[in-house]
Amino acid sequence: MVCSELRTDVLSGRQSIIAVQRSGRQGALRPDVPMAAVGDPFAEGCESETPGEVWSIREPGTQPNTPGWRLRVVPNRYPIPGTPAGSADLLPAADAASEFFPWVSFSGSHEVVIECADLRTRLVELTAAELADVFGAWRDRVRFLSDSGHYRSVAVFRNEGFSAGASLAHCHSQILATDHVPALLQERHIRSRRHFELTGGCLVRDLLSAEQRDGRRIIRLDDEIAIWCPFAARTAWHIRFLPLCGGSFSLASDELLRVLSGAVRRLAGVLESLIGAGYPFNLTVVQPRLDEQCAFPWFVDLMPRLTRQAGWELLSDIDVIPFSPEQSALQLRALLSDAG
Template sequence: MNWEQRWHPLREEWVVLAAHRNNRPWTGGSVGGPARLVPRYDPTCYLCPGNARVGGVRNPDYRGVFVFDNDLPCVGPDAPADLPEPPPPYRVERASGVARVVCYTPRHDLTLAELGRAGAVDLLTAWQDQFRDLAGRPEVAHVLMFENKGEVVGVSNPHPHCQIYATNFVFKTIANEAEIGGRYWSRERRTLMQDVIAAEQADGRRILAENGSAIGFIPYFARYAYETFVAPKEPHQNLAELSAAEIDDLAGVLEAVLIRFDNLWEMSFPYVMALHQAPTDGRRHEGFHFHIEFHPPLRKPGLLKYLAGPEVGGGSFLSDTCPEEKAAELLAVSTVHYKHRDPAKEADRG
């Protein structure tokens, strides 16, 4: 049996570990099934080159990363300002901003794990350009970049893409992280993430990939089974501050982590990816340390981590797995993508 609580310093909350429960009898539903064959180009896909999008605009015949304003944005610059005032204790404020879509590649059948290091560098560089453009606008308080990957997290279009929300407000998780990180910086004069990275390096068991300036690991306090952080070792507040060499290192770690995900069960691994960047609201935000978080929803092939009583009702996350065991599983697989292995070499190795 394994019962313990691990402190999540970036969220200032406890994560309950009960790893033995991952093998409990399960009679509920499962997700997934045989993988669908995805074509290189889909004439019905609104993200493929040359195709018409939802609003009727036709995509150019793009060859690399392609960015456009979302045709169905969740926020926009024309959000109404004259909102009716609700009675106390309720409040209302305008929600405005810019919503964009970033297509990673014209290939409909690839994922971020399959772009290669050069493709990952191109994407990270495009994200840098987008951040500089949007963060420089006085009305933008926060730039959230994220990817929802896989049908189990609600994605209906497999074309490799992410979204950007540049808003006049700061999303709650980032606001909390900025406040917690600022207090830690005031006490220690180091970012909290620097000390998290140092603790992971001292332990070593949960590190999935590392090079000169970047690192990827399942944190000691992971909530999801394969939750992974990818971060530069230097304390940059946002992606745009990274040098070309740091971008290359980050791309290398990102590629290694994502290939391990896919190789674990030889499937396109679903996840929610979010870039944690400091707010752009004019404050200094000392102590904020840019990093990328991956929250994969599966704890076994076809079996989701459901948020239920402890999480929804009690407000504390209960993990059915042990971070050290999950890291060991990922470390045991190759960093050569399973789709690209040489069968002859694999046979010789066996």
């Protein structure tokens, strides 16, 4: 029997079990649930079905919240965070948190980026220029939210497919800013700070150097972006994209975002030949909290969602991955080489 490996992500402390012997079991990979595309509130001409736009790319002479746009950013109609006043009725009866019932209000901004005016459902259906515009919208909104001074962290994420958390089929992504720092993000800060104090180096950069020396998980490396499958992957075929120029995401150049979005689009397409068209995935921008932007370099994670969490994962908070990152990277390198 092949030995399973319990691996730890040095950036976050999260653990994964690489159990390749489970790749052959029935139901190891599950198809996504088809999503209905009728009654699309994100389509051009349905602007009244969303909250008013806060940012857009439009044809000259067209007015906000009317047809003529290519990309819109609107407040989420069903936001995760509330406002302190609006959430009061839903809070516990006690006026203050206690030792056994701790809570704080969770307020913030939650926006939806509608990535195209017509009904397309997959990232790979967007053109290279359209996806570059999406990355640019993320950057500009993160900069705006950061400059407002109201928030401590901003999350940028894209859920494609029902199994990845999407509730609508139309291509879209989300931006959530809050005065809260998620525990996983805080742990990344703690580990990055500890590594710097011990070595004087950057944890993310030193990890990349170690990946280069090992070589097995590297997919592609050039002067602008490093692409690899993380050692302690969160999902099968987990791919990480690290820009090498440094700086914060909110100040990323148009050229960098063009190159980065092109790499994401290409790898997302290559994955289709491995796991089938229409696979569900999450795309996330991992960046430091807003008051410590130099804590670690930002990067992008693409995580296909082909396995389900079961009792073990919920009990232990340890992911089980039926395909090794080493094998995933080997397959992706070969397919990229064949594609030229």
